[in-house]
Amino acid sequence: MNDSPYHRQSGVTAMNRRDFLFCSGGGLGGIALASLLGQESLHAATPTGGVLHAPAKAKRVVQLFMAGAASHVDMWDHKPLLEKKHGEKWDPGEAVELFQSSPGSTFASPWKFKPCGKSGKMLSDIVAPIGDVVDDIAFVHDIVGRSGVHSQATLLQSTGFLIPGYPSVGAWVSYGLGSLNDNLPTFVVLPDIRGLPSNGQKNWDSAFLPGQNQATQVRVNAPRPIDNLAPPPADYITPSGEAAGLELLGKLNRAHADSHPGDPRLEARIRSYELAAKMQLAAPDALDLSQESEKTLARYGIDNSTKVWPKEINIAEEQDAFGRKCLTARRLLERGVRFVQIWSGNDNGFPRRNWDSHEDIARDHAPLSLGMAKGTAALIQDLKDRGMFEDTLILWTTEFGRMPCAQGGKGRDHNPFVFTNWLAGGGIKGGVSHGQSDEWGFKPADRKRFTMGYDIHATVLHLLGLDHEKLIFRHNGANRRLTDVHGHVIKEILA
Amino acid sequence: MKQEDYYRLQAVFAALDRADKTFDVDPVVAKRRAPLVAERTRLDGEIKAVNERIATVDSRRVTLIGKLIDELKQGTAAVERPEYGYHSAISKEQSVTKWAQVDLGVARELTEVILTGCHDTYNNIGAGFGFPLRYKVELSDDAKFVQGVTTVADFTGADVPNPGVKPQRFPLKGLRGRYLRVTATKLALRRNDYIFALAELQAIDPKGRNVALGANVTSLDSIEAGPRWGRLNLTDGYFYGPKTERDDARIAQLERERTEIRKGSNKVSPADNSRLAELTAARAKIAKELAALPAPQVAYVGTIHKGSGSFAGTGANGGKPRPIFVLKRGDVQQPDKEVGPGTLPFAKELGSRFDLPADAPEGARRVALAKSITDGRNPLTWRVIVNRVWHYHFGRGLSDTPNDFGRMGSQPTHPELLDWLAVEFRDSGQSLKQLHRLIVTSAAYRQSSLGNPANEKIDTSNAFLWRMNRRKLEAEAVSDSVLAVAGKLDLTMGGPGFQDFVIDKPQHSPHYEYDQHDVEDPKSHRRSVYRFIVRSQPQPFLTVLDCADPSMSVASRNETVNALQALAMRNNRLTVAMARHFAARVAKEASAPPAQIDLAFRLALGRPPSAKEAEAMSGYVREHGLTNLCRLIYNLNEFNFVD
Structure with a gap:
């Protein structure tokens, strides 16, 4: 008979306070009780019981996700061979299987690459603003994906699994570490409101993890950025009625709880309304970019003067859209939000604001990338100015890369065989490039040793003080991990 | 659980994909509809066959002649088409016999047979690609080439040099026959393996016409990789040959030929005509009867996928299940032994293999699975369902891992109760409504949910149900x-x-x-x-x-x-x-x-x-x-x- 804690539980185990806090979740509900009971620290509500697996280098995370698949060879991974062989028949010397086309000729990036920073990292013109902070960044150029299909590849990077039903990285971090605040959610996602990524909210779901670990969606610059934060317009709802109603609700619930002792959920629910009221005050304040100076807005590329954007995809609009999300992220991080996920592009309308540049890499990638680069560089510098960069981890990721050969002359097809991620901030060694793609940017240079998304996830957890092999949740008879049965911390990029 | 049993379970569903399926809510209607649909399918098949017999070869020939005329008008130097020819399956051995044959439709008098080798410009393989080292050409009226076979040419005794794209001409001196077969007995080298390929077979009649143009082609095997490779490329009139300027004489000849075919193709035989009329009338009658039935419902469900297109289900194969193999390490590239349908060994008495006849319809596999799951001797089914219902009423099952009754699951708090409920449910009509009634009228269910400090100390989580949850x-x-x-x-x-x-x-x-x-x-x-x-x-x-x-x-x-x-x-x-x-x-x-x-x-x-x-x-x-x-x-x- 197996006596491990996961086996043969008789069900008689008494639920102690810590178990209960755990069940009621490490997020707001848990805190509600923690502070109510006045005996447990904030972290007691987390599965690690407030004890981290390792010393944490970072407290919070920003994940920048380029939906549709951003091209490594046009942004971060300079390939001189493509320039040399541009227009020639592309022959990598092995079979090539593409997502939706036959390989075209070798296709040099439409943009020039220049050495940047002290590290002399070669960056393309469409990520030029990143040049100012390039020495803070650790690039990983040999990421290998497991699928060239958008939905699966997106899920692999966002949840660690190819199929839906698994928690997002942000949900795992929220579950593992709990909250840093008592008036905002732990995990916030800032989607591109013009088009959700493949799988939509599956990318920021808590799945089987307790519900408070799911992301709260903030639609930056939308009329009602957060669902249910305020009631919809209704003639019978007034500010004084709201205040008096909350007070009466508390009173009635209190009397009910007093007459039904021994059920901590009733207390927790009373507190959840008080916390909700705090959130109603804190969230609009956090999202109010008008509190920022003109200088800051300009730094992020935010343009308040243009009210109607041109129909065609353009740099100014992309800078504005991405910059607002980056600045909102900084304001949320400052207020103790643990994990912010920012999405760029997956609009399939017209114009197609999407990194998925099958048709025309120059048309799509230039505005999207310049918009992304401006906001990202501003965020890094701003975090540095505020002393937050040292304990904030920034992860730039995408679904997969794009091919070194042309599709239809001007575009590039999917390349799940190798692509680039980068990290910066808390615990990361800046100015390094880890792993190499081959001379084409087609596959990893070393076919036996390469990096996978699991390794990135393991590294993120490690920097937060969590061991990816110990952060587990039992579900359907299996001990589930973010990294499934994979993952190695990438030691080479640690500070 | 054995890996093999897992794949057996997969084999149960190996014929299914997702597709629209029509169905009748009323089983009486379904019973009436099935034979009508089967008859309609049979009739459609026969109508199609007759029509094909009447039309295809002639209409294909007209289309091909049209193409040739267009090309001759602009001069063939300007023409480069991708239809290279016929390409056999690849063989690891060189001394393997492969054949391809052309059906001229009726026995024809022939003066000459011309074979032309391939020229693969796509892969830059060049002239004579796949032309066999040893081969023979035969003529017969027997499609199987058993009786009345005349040898036109025989090079099976010794290797012949590769002719490139030079036409190989074999005079026949007025012999008659319906089928022409080229049999390769020593294949051509490809890279590390061997093939048989030919660009064109022409059969010339006494009037100088190529009567093989547009004819049907059969072969031992073929790589159908259109447009470049396919059986019908052998009789499409196109092959890589010497470039010519506009050739008016040839154009005129082809135009005459086309006119003749057009005239002739309207002449449907009286037998075919009356058969067609019969079939069409029968089909109309069936259609009318079907239209009189209530319209079927449509659902997108797991079923035999019959559609054509880039995804081919098992429909084309009569819904025959795909073969399922044990995959080593779960890798599709490493198939091990093939397994038949089965399930997990829930109970010794039930076993894990469904011993179905080889020709059993695919649905029999699913019926066998359903029977195995609902077998009275299968303890899991009955325990699992009563535990779930209990779980919904009490917020926690008698075993608190309702999806896992295996080794990794929790022991039940009340094992005897679980078994009693399971047997009671199994043997008393299997009514879920009765099960609900039994549970909600129990003393355990009707307890108050109020706490009790003394009991809290003993069993905080109320696992033993001293109160209601x-x-x-x-x-x-x-x-x-x-x-x-x-x-x-x-x-x-x-x-x-x-x-x-x-x-x-x-x-x-x-x-x-x-x-x-x-x-x-x-x-x-x-x-x-x-x-x-x-x-x-x-x-x-x-x-x-x-x-x-x-x-x-x-x-x-x-x-x-x-x-x-x-x-x-x-x-x-x-x-x-x-x-x-x-x-x-x-x-x-x-x-x-x-x-x-x-x-x-x-x-x-x-x-x-x-x-x-x-x-x-x-x-x-x-x-x-x-x-x-x-x-x-x-x-x-x-x-x-x-x-």
């Missing part, structure tokens, strides 16, 4: 209760579900816009079980209330209490709108505020308010109105928990 309403129950109390819940049973979202951008990655749905739409006021579930984008209000992720099997839901739920209950459009209806209902059914407050409380909580509660609420109603109170009641703990 207070149950937090699950997401759907909250939503249904909000509607019910407002007098809006539509209890209609059955039928198609409702959508509580608007679909935006349906052309690609659709967005399901729940916030654009009109919460006042009565169609969406049915019970939540009729909700259309979008697996890719769950309903946000229900999700925040711990509704399970629909993309996975969830044995027991999370139950959390958090501030996002508080915000949703207070400010969600549904509760804000239903509070209005709740208040209107109360105002209609009771006249004055004290009676209204009393009624609102009774409707929502099943009890009248205490004097203290009533007093506090009446002040609030005076100041802020009944609707605000109704909205408040939705947010009470007591509304969201069941004692």
Whole structure:
């Protein structure tokens, strides 16, 4: 008979306070009780019981996700061979299987690459603003994906699994570490409101993890950025009625709880309304970019003067859209939000604001990338100015890369065989490039040793003080991990 | 559990994909429809065969002649087409016999047969690609080349040099025959393997016409990789040859030939004509009978995929299951031994293999699985279902791992009770309704949920059920209760579900816009079980209330209490709108505020308010109105928990 804690539980185990806090979740509900009971620290509500697996280098995370698949060879991974062989028949010397086309000729990036920073990292013109902070960044150029299909590849990077039903990285971090605040959610996602990524909210779901670990969606610059934060317009709802109603609700619930002792959920629910009221005050304040100076807005590329954007995809609009999300992220991080996920592009309308540049890499990638680069560089510098960069981890990721050969002359097809991620901030060694793609940017240079998304996830957890092999949740008879049965911390990029 | 058993289970479903399936709700109709549909399919097949016999070769020939004339007019130097020719399957051995043959339709008098080798410019392989080292050419009226075979040419005794694209001409001196066969006995080298390929076979009649043009081609095997490679490329009139300028004489000859065919192709034989008429009439009769039946329903379900296109299901193969192999390390590139259908060895008596006859229809596999699952000797089925029902009533199963009764699952707290319930359910008609009745009338179920400090100390989590568990309403129950109390819940049973979202951008990655749905739409006021579930984008209000992720099997839901739920209950459009209806209902059914407050409380909580509660609420109603109170009641703990 197996006596491990996961086996043969008789069900008689008494639920102690810590178990209960755990069940009621490490997020707001848990805190509600923690502070109510006045005996447990904030972290007691987390599965690690407030004890981290390792010393944490970072407290919070920003994940920048380029939906549709951003091209490594046009942004971060300079390939001189493509320039040399541009227009020639592309022959990598092995079979090539593409997502939706036959390989075209070798296709040099439409943009020039220049050495940047002290590290002399070669960056393309469409990520030029990143040049100012390039020495803070650790690039990983040999990421290998497991699928060239958008939905699966997106899920692999966002949840660690190819199929839906698994928690997002942000949900795992929220579950593992709990909250840093008592008036905002732990995990916030800032989607591109013009088009959700493949799988939509599956990318920021808590799945089987307790519900408070799911992301709260903030639609930056939308009329009602957060669902249910305020009631919809209704003639019978007034500010004084709201205040008096909350007070009466508390009173009635209190009397009910007093007459039904021994059920901590009733207390927790009373507190959840008080916390909700705090959130109603804190969230609009956090999202109010008008509190920022003109200088800051300009730094992020935010343009308040243009009210109607041109129909065609353009740099100014992309800078504005991405910059607002980056600045909102900084304001949320400052207020103790643990994990912010920012999405760029997956609009399939017209114009197609999407990194998925099958048709025309120059048309799509230039505005999207310049918009992304401006906001990202501003965020890094701003975090540095505020002393937050040292304990904030920034992860730039995408679904997969794009091919070194042309599709239809001007575009590039999917390349799940190798692509680039980068990290910066808390615990990361800046100015390094880890792993190499081959001379084409087609596959990893070393076919036996390469990096996978699991390794990135393991590294993120490690920097937060969590061991990816110990952060587990039992579900359907299996001990589930973010990294499934994979993952190695990438030691080479640690500070 | 053995890996092999896992793959056996896969084999049960190996014929299925997802596709539209039509079905009859009424089994009587289904029984009448089946033979009619089968007969219609048979007739369609025969009609198609007759039509093909009459038309295809001639019409193909006309099309091909048209192409040749166009090319000759501009001069063949300008022409480069990708239809290289016929290409056999690849062989690891060189001395293998492969053949391809041309059917001239009827026995024809021939003066010459011409073979031309391939020229593969796509892969730059060049002239004579695949031309066999040893081969023979034969003529016969027997498609199988057993009887009456005349040898036209025989090079099987010694290797011949590769002729490149130079036409190999074999005179026949007026021999007659319907079939021409080229048999290769020593194949041409490709890279590390061997093939047989030919660009064109021409059969010239005494008038100098190529009567093989457009003819049907059969072969031992073939790589059909259109447009470059395919059997019919052998008789398409196109091959890589010497370039010519415009050739008026040849054009004129081809035009004459085309006119003759066009005239001749209208001459359908009387036998064919009358057969066609018979078949068409029979088909019309069947169609009429089918039209008289009630229209079938359509559902997108797991079924035999019959469509054509880039995805081919098992339909083309008569729904025969795909072979299933044990995959080493689960890798599709490493198939091991093939396995037949079966299941997991739940009980020794049942075994894990379904010994079905080799020609059993695929559905027999699924029937066998259903029988094995519902077999009275299968202990899992009965234990699992009673445990689930218990779990739904008590908030926790007798085993608290309802999806896992294996080695990794929890031991039941009351094993004897679990087995007794399982046997009782199995042997008393297997009625779930009776099972519910049995459980909810039990002493255990009818206990109070109030605590007791002494017992708390012994069994804090109430595993042994010394009290009833207070149950937090699950997401759907909250939503249904909000509607019910407002007098809006539509209890209609059955039928198609409702959508509580608007679909935006349906052309690609659709967005399901729940916030654009009109919460006042009565169609969406049915019970939540009729909700259309979008697996890719769950309903946000229900999700925040711990509704399970629909993309996975969830044995027991999370139950959390958090501030996002508080915000949703207070400010969600549904509760804000239903509070209005709740208040209107109360105002209609009771006249004055004290009676209204009393009624609102009774409707929502099943009890009248205490004097203290009533007093506090009446002040609030005076100041802020009944609707605000109704909205408040939705947010009470007591509304969201069941004692």
